[in-house]
Amino acid sequence: MNSITPPLVRTERIGSTLLITLDRPEARNAVDAAVAAQLASSLDELEADPNLRAGVLTGEGGTFSAGMDLKAALRGESPEIEGRGFGGLTEAEPGKPLIAAVEGFAMGGGFELALACDLIVTAEDARFGLPEVKRGLIAAGGGVIRLPKRIPHHLAMEFLLTGEPVDGRRAGELGLANRVTARGQAVAEALRLAQRLAENAPLALAAVKRVVRAADGAPDSEAFAYQRTQMKTLMASADVREGMTAFAERRPAQWTGR
Template sequence: MPGSDRKDVGAHPRRAGTTLLITIDRPRARNSVNAEVAALLASALDELEADPELRAGVLTGAEGDFSAGMDLKAALRGESPDIPGRGFGGVTEADRTKPLIAAVEGWAMGGGFELALACDLIVTAEDAHFGLPEVKRGLIAAGGGAIRLPRRIPYHLAMEMLLTGEPVSGDRAGELGLANRVVPAGQALPEALLLAERLAANTPLALAAVKAVARAADGAAEADAFAAQRTVMSELMATADVREGMTAFAERRAPRWTGK
């Protein structure tokens, strides 16, 4: 759409089969997050969680950028991009059972990078940029960046990004293990949707169980992590989908999941 006629609409969800595509749609503001965008993102995640036909979500930005993070102009007006109990953009502290994939083109800076870090998988264009420049504005990456980044990549490399505020390319993000896929420019969204389709072939109950175990194990002692896993597995083994998976394997056919 021509830039002079376009109105930024905040963020919107669109269904693509069993995937909910969530697009931050403020390209003139580099898809930065204000209070309206945060509320819309939280609403989209609610839709993803509530609809049993949806298996995964893909989060992306409109027209070439993922997100520049917090809308500083809106913040100066007193707007908050945080939602109580859900964190920055309604995403970074949200309790989700379904996988969320970030499809990153262009800039994922500050809170934008933190949105990607909150996702379960990341697909990035090779020429994208990831950075946490908050220290350059007298702030810290408080939307999960200072917590999650040192857990995802070697400590000293994470601290370099956090303390200098300098970005890394999509290629470098792949080398560091931050991204699941590194693709040519313009291909992050198609690749992320293909990845979501692969997830959708599995029962949603198992996907939720994987997320629950991984979350319980994060920072926990090994014995506590196994105890949490036993609880999750006990609930999972009692489901019809587990029996269906085993039966389908024995009968050499594709499983027919019910989510029960």
């Protein structure tokens, strides 16, 4: 009898949101090659469906992700997808908003997956840390690059040089999290936040993400030039006309993504 291997990453459509769940709780949702491939596929599912407006990334079993599967790495497995980075996410550029819903541990690569998302919702007792230096490594999945851009330099360096974690409440105080919830409520809050995003024009949401990425480290003149190209495209869209018409008629807009 052939046995069917259960998926390591599950997806569930909840309204216009794709809930993506790392489902390897026995390994604290650590990322090996198979998890990375399936997470990349789930993100492709989000991008390909025009009825999906946002994604929520979380982990099964009360843990977000313990990061790279060190045992798999010792066997020679890579948790990276070429061109897309760790877990198929940290160097990818999803066009749709992605929210991390963090419960339990978000350590090492798990923290880096959260940093690769646009928004973070965390339970107050979650744990965020980049312990790579304790293992002779650096946080190469985006931690060293992204964290100093998100919080003050010296606070980021404390994460990176000590490897010591903080809890979800402290992450909120540092500005790493958009929402801090009671234990077990991160996904529910993230889904509510995703629904709020879905009320806005999908072309505009994607343009915001492109401009933010393009402006990162670029001179203002280049950033504004790129922004003008995005505005020109938006102004020619049916969604802009619908947004203006809906405002004038005092009704909710009906977005088509065109």
